[in-house]
Amino acid sequence: MTTKHDDLRQLKDQSQYDFTTTYEYAHRSRKGIGADIVREISALKDEPPWMLDFRLRALDIFFKKPLPTWGPDLSSLDFEEFYYYLRPTKSKARSWDDVPEEIKDTFEKLGIPEAERKFLAGVETQLDSEAVYGSLKKEWESQGIIFVDMDTAVQEYPELVRAHIGRVVPIADNKFSALNSAFWSGGSFVYVPPGVQVDIPLQAYFRINSQSLGQFERTIIIADEGSSVHYIEGCTAPQYSTAALHTGVIEIFVEKGAHARYSTIQNWSRNVYNLVTQRAVVDADGSMEWVDANLGSGITMKYPAVILKGPRAHGEVLSIAFAGAGQHYDAGAKALHLAPHTTSIINSKSISKDTGRSGYRGLVKVAKGAYGVKSKVECDALLLDPGSRSDTYPYIDVHEDDVQIEHEASVSKINEEQLFYLMSRGLSAEQAAVMIVNGFLEPFIKELPMEYAVELNRLVALQMEGSVG
Amino acid sequence: MNTLEIRDLQVRVADEEETGILKGANLVIRAGEIHALMGPNGSGKSTLSYALMGHPRYVVTGGDILLNGESILGLAPDERARRGLFLAMQYPVAISGVTLYSFLRAAVSARRGYGQRAHESDGEHRRSPLIPGREFRQEVRAEMAKLEMDRTFLRRYLNEGFSGGEKKRAEILQLALLKPEFAILDETDSGLDIDALRIVAASVNRLQRELNMGLLIITHYQRILNYIHPDFVHIFYEGQIVKSDGAKLAKKLEAEGYDWVREQFV
Numbered sequence: 001m002t003t004k005h006d007d008l009r010q011l012k013d014q015s016q017y018d019f020t021t022t023y024e025y026a027h028r029s030r031k032g033i034g035a036d037i038v039r040e041i042s043a044l045k046d047e048p049p050w051m052l053d054f055r056l057r058a059l060d061i062f063f064k065k066p067l068p069t070w071g072p073d074l075s076s077l078d079f080e081e082f083y084y085y086l087r088p089t090k091s092k093a094r095s096w097d098d099v100p101e102e103i104k105d106t107f108e109k110l111g112i113p114e115a116e117r118k119f120l121a122g123v124e125t126q127l128d129s130e131a132v133y134g135s136l137k138k139e140w141e142s143q144g145i146i147f148v149d150m151d152t153a154v155q156e157y158p159e160l161v162r163a164h165i166g167r168v169v170p171i172a173d174n175k176f177s178a179l180n181s182a183f184w185s186g187g188s189f190v191y192v193p194p195g196v197q198v199d200i201p202l203q204a205y206f207r208i209n210s211q212s213l214g215q216f217e218r219t220i221i222i223a224d225e226g227s228s229v230h231y232i233e234g235c236t237a238p239q240y241s242t243a244a245l246h247t248g249v250i251e252i253f254v255e256k257g258a259h260a261r262y263s264t265i266q267n268w269s270r271n272v273y274n275l276v277t278q279r280a281v282v283d284a285d286g287s288m289e290w291v292d293a294n295l296g297s298g299i300t301m302k303y304p305a306v307i308l309k310g311p312r313a314h315g316e317v318l319s320i321a322f323a324g325a326g327q328h329y330d331a332g333a334k335a336l337h338l339a340p341h342t343t344s345i346i347n348s349k350s351i352s353k354d355t356g357r358s359g360y361r362g363l364v365k366v367a368k369g370a371y372g373v374k375s376k377v378e379c380d381a382l383l384l385d386p387g388s389r390s391d392t393y394p395y396i397d398v399h400e401d402d403v404q405i406e407h408e409a410s411v412s413k414i415n416e417e418q419l420f421y422l423m424s425r426g427l428s429a430e431q432a433a434v435m436i437v438n439g440f441l442e443p444f445i446k447e448l449p450m451e452y453a454v455e456l457n458r459l460v461a462l463q464m465e466g467s468v469g
Numbered sequence: 470m471n472t473l474e475i476r477d478l479q480v481r482v483a484d485e486e487e488t489g490i491l492k493g494a495n496l497v498i499r500a501g502e503i504h505a506l507m508g509p510n511g512s513g514k515s516t517l518s519y520a521l522m523g524h525p526r527y528v529v530t531g532g533d534i535l536l537n538g539e540s541i542l543g544l545a546p547d548e549r550a551r552r553g554l555f556l557a558m559q560y561p562v563a564i565s566g567v568t569l570y571s572f573l574r575a576a577v578s579a580r581r582g583y584g585q586r587a588h589e590s591d592g593e594h595r596r597s598p599l600i601p602g603r604e605f606r607q608e609v610r611a612e613m614a615k616l617e618m619d620r621t622f623l624r625r626y627l628n629e630g631f632s633g634g635e636k637k638r639a640e641i642l643q644l645a646l647l648k649p650e651f652a653i654l655d656e657t658d659s660g661l662d663i664d665a666l667r668i669v670a671a672s673v674n675r676l677q678r679e680l681n682m683g684l685l686i687i688t689h690y691q692r693i694l695n696y697i698h699p700d701f702v703h704i705f706y707e708g709q710i711v712k713s714d715g716a717k718l719a720k721k722l723e724a725e726g727y728d729w730v731r732e733q734f735v
């Protein structure tokens with residue numbers, strides 16, 4: 001049992017290096033940061049002048065902004081150590097035969113579809129998207145839905161992009177949003193016309209290429225009046241990152257009466273700094289849900305936000321984090337109530353083991369005049385062993401009397417009586433612990449589409465391997 | 470002949486100063502036999518059942534437990550379960566987020582060796598860790614029907630919000646699916662209403678016959694023994710069995726209480 005676990009851990013920890021060394025790039029900028037690189041990126045992408053301008057302004061702000069003084073220790077983060085633009089070759093990066101057996105094995109265990117496996121292993125740099133979603137694409141087009149990567153959007157829908165980029169997450173919001181704004185590459189652009197309900201979740205990997213899996217994805221989703229859309233980002237397979245710094249920015253616009261949901265399953269390799277700014281603005285009677293699972297990366301900082309600007313707008317942030325050895329999550333949520341009768345639900349669950357740390361940092365803010373607001377925050381932490389740790393930092397900032405805000409937090413350990421009960425029915429200590437942990441996560445997992453729920457259960461089991469008994 | 474043998478068993482609670490709770494218990498249960506164990510509150514009956522099942526809080530300080538002639542003291546609870554030991558608990562715990570269905574399926578799969586048994590015979594390694602869903606559903610529905618349990622329980626979380634009697638019924642459902650060689654029923658009767666007791670007893674009797682199971686029924690009342698007829702009745706007192714006899718002993722206890730036991734054995 002332990003050997004299998006060690007193998008997997010090793011695989012998780014090392015494989016990204018194996019992969020990176022064999023990647024070939026059609027283009028790679030010099031190491032480090034500077035205006036020359038920003039210009040280079042913009043020129044290579046053949047961007048309009050306003051986009052270059054946006055990037056250059058962002059770079060300026062980036063230099064001026066300090067690192068956050070709170071949260072995880074980022075002092076070892078050296079911005080000069082990274083490549084800021086990598087464009088892989090269009091041709092095959094490597095052959096399937098060269099992919100190490102253990103990695104094929106992991107894909108097998110995770111039950112990842114063939115097409116996706118090759119892509120993830122770096123055999124294909126472009127998913128065979130025609131095969132995966134060719135017929136869907138036609139249907140979407142006939143409904144007026146736009147679903148393209150951001151680079152394409154800048155070329156084909158420049159006005160739409162220009163009107164929305166940086167509007168929910170301003171360049172100057174934080175150092176990493178500025179960094180992303182300067183160097184962004186890849187990500188998705190989604191527009192859903194008024195009244196259109198997108199039944200099937202839009203999944204990033206339908207159209208992903210290794211570039212957009214990359215460091216600085218930028219995503220914009222616009223759900224126009226009365227429409228609804230569910231977008232799913234990431235896949236549960238370990239993602240072998242070419243760079244150890246990821247700073248995404250995601251901006252979502254939920255117009256009147258519209259509904260949007262954004263689900264992430266993040267499983268970056270352990271060498272990655274994952275610093276993401278994701279925020280949605282919700283107009284009257286609209287609703288937004290962030291569903292966020294974090295299993296990978298070394299340090300993660302992300303606080304999905306809902307800005308409830310129209311009356312009766314509703315926002316939810318559901319998140320789970322599973323911190324293992326060497327992992328530190330500083331995750332949470334923000335709900336800004338700017339209008340009357342807006343409501344929010346924040347539900348955060350974290351699991352820590354082997355000295356892993358996970359923290360919840362949240363803000364609920366109620367502006368003056370936003371009467372009749374209701375907000376409910378619930379944070380539950382489960383510690384699997386004595387060395388792991390969980391922290392909660394809830395901030396509440398209320399400028400109105402007529403509000404109802406609830407906050408509940410709990411920290412628990414795996415219950416010995418529950419373990420015994422399950423074991424007395426024949427489950428091994430490990431199976432029993434996995435079952436209890438999955439039970440703890442169930443309220444979250446049941447929000448995911450079936451295939452993701454199944455994969456997440458498996459991933460949790462992998463994280464748990466060797467942790468008990 | 471299959472046997473469960475308790476030999477001079479001494480047990481104390483981990484991290485408690487106190488001296489032992491079990492002070493040399495002896496009992497042999499053979500396949501097909503039904504034993505009833507009665508005794509005052511706090512005499513150590515549940516401690517005995519936990520120790521038999523291998524609960525880590527109950528430390529064996531002396532004596533032995535033999536299953537079919539082999540000591541099981543070194544085995545974890547799951548290994549004991551897979552070898553055919555079952556404990557219907559006095560206070561079953563609830564586990565949030567785990568449906569009764571997924572729990573039962575995992576338990577049945579573990580007991581029947583799914584996930585670990587490679588099929589050497591045909592050279593094919595079966596990886597499926599779980600019993601096929603369709604086969605399992607049929608089986609579980611049939612057993613639930615016999616116990617007159619509503620199927621909707623399968624979708625509920627394990628023991629969460631179950632009434633006292635519903636929990637006990639769910640324990641017997643597990644017994645029925647896990648088909649042990651030896652089962653300990655720790656106060657399964659308490660909490661069951663009159664009809665439920667009859668239904669549960671009928672299932673236990675049927676299983677006992679079908680599997681030729683050895684049974685240890687822990688109870689405070691004669692009532693359940695009207696349905697499940699014991700071959701032996703034992704009185705448990707201050708950590709040991711102090712008297713054994715046939716079914717009539719239970720009737721005597723029901724009529725007279727434990728005073729005479731106290732007088733005789735203290």
Ligand SMILES: Nc1ncnc2c1ncn2[C@@H]1O[C@H](COP(=O)(O)OP(=O)(O)OP(=O)(O)O)[C@@H](O)[C@H]1O
Pocket residue numbers: 482485490508509510511512513514515516517526559
């Ligand atoms: N985990 C524990 N920690 C401390 N004391 C314990 C523990 N378990 C049992 N004991 C003590 O050991 C004694 C025997 O308890 P046990 O539960 O075995 O009794 P019982 O015979 O099953 O009683 P009842 O008929 O009330 O179910 C009691 O005095 C009890 O308080």
Ligand SMILES: [Mg+2]
Pocket residue numbers: 514515516559655
């Ligand atoms: Mg008891």
